[in-house]
Amino acid sequence: MFETLTPxxxxxxLSLMAAFRADPxxxxxxxxxxxxxxxxxxxxxxxxxxxxxxxxWETEATKTYTGLAGEPAFADAMRTLIMGDAAPAARVxxxxxxxxxxxxxxxxxxxxxxxxxxxxxxxxxxxPNHPSILKYLGIPMAExxxxxxxxxxxxxxxxxxxxxxxxxxxxxxxxxxxxxPTGANLTPEQWGQVADLLNARGAVPFVDIAYQxxxxxxxxxxxxxxxxxxxxxxxxxxxxxSKNFGIYRERTGLIMALGDEARQTVMQGTLAFLNRQxxxxxxxxxxxxxTMILTDPALRADWExxxxxxxxxxxGLRAQLAAExxxxxxxxxxxFIARHRGMFSRLGATPDQVERMRAEAGIYMVGDSRLxxxxxxxxxxxxxxxxxxxxxx
Numbered sequence: 001m002f003e004t005l006t007p008x009x010x011x012x013x014l015s016l017m018a019a020f021r022a023d024p025x026x027x028x029x030x031x032x033x034x035x036x037x038x039x040x041x042x043x044x045x046x047x048x049x050x051x052x053x054x055x056x057w058e059t060e061a062t063k064t065y066t067g068l069a070g071e072p073a074f075a076d077a078m079r080t081l082i083m084g085d086a087a088p089a090a091r092v093x094x095x096x097x098x099x100x101x102x103x104x105x106x107x108x109x110x111x112x113x114x115x116x117x118x119x120x121x122x123x124x125x126x127x128p129n130h131p132s133i134l135k136y137l138g139i140p141m142a143e144x145x146x147x148x149x150x151x152x153x154x155x156x157x158x159x160x161x162x163x164x165x166x167x168x169x170x171x172x173x174x175x176x177x178x179x180x181p182t183g184a185n186l187t188p189e190q191w192g193q194v195a196d197l198l199n200a201r202g203a204v205p206f207v208d209i210a211y212q213x214x215x216x217x218x219x220x221x222x223x224x225x226x227x228x229x230x231x232x233x234x235x236x237x238x239x240x241x242s243k244n245f246g247i248y249r250e251r252t253g254l255i256m257a258l259g260d261e262a263r264q265t266v267m268q269g270t271l272a273f274l275n276r277q278x279x280x281x282x283x284x285x286x287x288x289x290x291t292m293i294l295t296d297p298a299l300r301a302d303w304e305x306x307x308x309x310x311x312x313x314x315x316g317l318r319a320q321l322a323a324e325x326x327x328x329x330x331x332x333x334x335x336f337i338a339r340h341r342g343m344f345s346r347l348g349a350t351p352d353q354v355e356r357m358r359a360e361a362g363i364y365m366v367g368d369s370r371l372x373x374x375x376x377x378x379x380x381x382x383x384x385x386x387x388x389x390x391x392x393x
Contacts, residue, residue: 012128012366012367013032013033013034013366016032016033016364016365016366017030017032017033019358019364020032020364023362023364025362027361027362027383028362028363028364029361029362029363029364029375029376029380029383029384030364030372030375031363031364031365031371031372031375031376031384032364032365032366032370032371032372032375033372033375034180034343034344034372035243035248035372035374036214036243036246036310036343036374037374037375038313039313039377039378040377041377043246043248044246045246046245046246046303046306046307047302047303047306048293048299048300048302048303048306049245049246049247049289049293049303051299051302052289052292052293052296052299053289055292056285056288056289056292060288065281066096066281066282066284067272067281068095068272068273068275068276068280068281068282069094069095069096069268069271069272069275069282070095070096070254070281070282070284070287071096071284071287071288071291073291073295074096074254074287074288074290074291075092075094075095075096075254075256076089077290077291077294077295078094078239078241078254078256078290078294079092079094079256080294081212081218081222081294082176082209082212082222082225082226082237082239082256083222083225083226083229084219084222084226086225086226086227086229086230087229087230087258088261090261090264091258091259091260091261091264092256092257092258092264093256093257093258093259093264093267093268093270093271094254094255094256094257094268094271095254095255095268095271095272095274095275095282096252096253096254096275096282096283096284096287097238097253097254097255097275097282098251098253098279098282098283099240099242099251099252099253100208100210100238100239100240100241100242100253101129101240101253102251102253102255102278102279102282103238103239103240103253103254103255104129104130104133104208104238105133105278106238106255106271106274106275106278107206107236107237107238107255108120108133108134108137108139109137109274109278110236110255110257110270110271110274111139111171111204111206111236112137112139113270113274114270115169115170115171115204117140118139118140118167118169118170118171119139119140119141119142119166119167119170119171120134120139120140120141120142120170120171120172120173120206121141121142121143121144121162121163121166121170121171121172121173121203122134122141122142122143122144122173123143123144123146123147123159123173123174123175123179124143124144124145124146124147125146125147125181125182125346125368126146126173126175126180126181127180127181127208130173130208143162144158144159144162144163144166144172145158145159145161145162146158146159146179146182146184147182147184147346149348151336152182152184152336152340152345152346152348153184153336153339154184154185154186154190156186156190159194160193160194160197163194163197163198163201163203164197164201166198166201166203167201167202167203168201168202168203169202169203169204170201170203170204171203171204171205171206171236172198172203172204172205172206173206173207173208174194174205174206174207174208174224174228175207175208175209176207176208176209176210176211176212176221176222176224176225176237177209177211177212177214177215177216177221177222177224177225177341177342178210178211178214178215178221178341178342178343178344179342179344180210180211180342180343180344180370181344181346181366181368181370182340182344182345182346182370183337183340183341183342183343183344183345183346183373184336184339184340184346185215185224185340185341186224188223188224188227191223191224191227191228192227192231194228195227195228195231195232196231198232199231199232199233204232204234204235204236205228205232205235205236206235206236206237206238207224207225207228207235207236207237207238208238209221209222209225209237209238209239209240210238210239210240210242210243211243211244211342211343212239212244213244213307213308213310213311214243214244214310214311214314214341214342214343215311215341215342216311216341217308217311218244218304218307225237229258232258233259233260234257234258234259235256235257235258236255236256236257236258237254237255237256237257237258238253238254238255238256239253239254239255239256240252240253241253241254241286241287241290243343244307245286245289245290245293245303247286247289247290250283250285250286250289251283251286252283252286252287252289252290255271257270257271314342314343314373314374315338317373317374317376317377317378317381318337318338318340318345318373319338320378320381321334321337321338321373321376321381321384321385322334322335322336322337322338324381324382324385325337325385325388325389328385328386328389329389334388337373342373343372343373343374344370344371344372344373345370345371345373346368346369346370346371347365347369347370347371347388347393348369348393349369349388349391349393350369351367351368353369353391353392353393354366354367354369354391355367356390356391357387357388357390357391360387360390360391361383361384361386361387361390363383363384363387369393371384
């Protein structure tokens with residue numbers, strides 16, 4: 001049977017990583033891979049995670065299976081972190097998943113089960129895995145305008161015009177904060193307008209929140225999601241713990257479905273069923289660490305303090321890069337970098353300009369000019385600024 005298989009297109013980011021590793025230049029800079037790095041280029045284990053792991057090693061008495069939906073304590077802790085008091089727990093069904101990607105996959109599967117033939121609307125642009133998974137599952141998809149190429153901000157008028165065409169029962173995928181790949185976010189007021197429009201259209205919001213705490217702070221980054229939860233009768237949320245807890249390889253995520261209290265039991269059973277069909281029991285190690293951190297006051301305080309250092313460090317790099325480019329170009333056209341939030345910004349360079357920066361300066365970023373701010377440090381920011389100007393961006 002294997003003779004029928006055809007080669008799949010290589011993943012662009014993984015190919016970029018391979019090219020970076022093969023580059024012998026000591027001055028090369030990796031701005032492509034989507035992981036946080038400190039000033040020394042490391043992705044460290046957070047202090048609270050280390051402490052929780054030590055405690056878990058001392059107290060864990062079994063490695064037997066958890067429930068199909070994972071441990072309820074993990075879901076409760078994450079629901080509170082993300083939703084706050086925007087909705088009662090009795091309206092929420094939840095299941096642990098292998099990472100945020102697993103949560104997204106389960107969310108798409110839920111849409112297909114609940115509303116066969118429904119279209120999933122994606123921002124243009126969006127994280128490439130969103131359309132890839134939808135295509136693989138055979139779920140119809142459409143795009144709504146999101147990023148304004150001239151201003152490097154949100155094209156809100158275009159977004160609202162496109163979402164006014166969404167069909168009843170369709171799902172609209174929204175980035176909860178720190179939009180990937182652009183870094184451009186909706187304002188709190190705009191979130192409210194989006195929620196009201198989706199309600200009027202009878203559409204279901206699907207929030208992908210993968211960077212809570214990386215933008216304006218844990219609560220500020222949840223404002224959009226909480227607005228949606230408070231105003232919309234049905235919501236799907238896919239959450240990742242990879243970034244804000246730094247546990248990428250533990251594959252820790254959560255899918256949540258919010259609806260009428262009378263349907264919560266059925267929704268919970270459906271999420272457990274989907275887990276059973278795809279991987280049975282979800283990973284537990286990372287979920288247990290997150291639960292310990294969020295429910296232990298000392299661990300949580302240390303985690304929040306370190307996360308705040310990560311967040312403000314990235315904001316500092318953004319401000320430095322914007323200032324370097326302002327000085328070199330004698331213009332404010334790159335000030336959007338300081339306004340963006342999270343790890344990513346879309347620079348606005350052409351593929352040829354991106355290639356020129358790679359060839360001439362050893363700077364690696366995705367072809368659409370998405371750059372990972374966390375791949376920089378105070379010493380490499382001027383190098384990048386010089387390369388951007390030299391490439392004619």
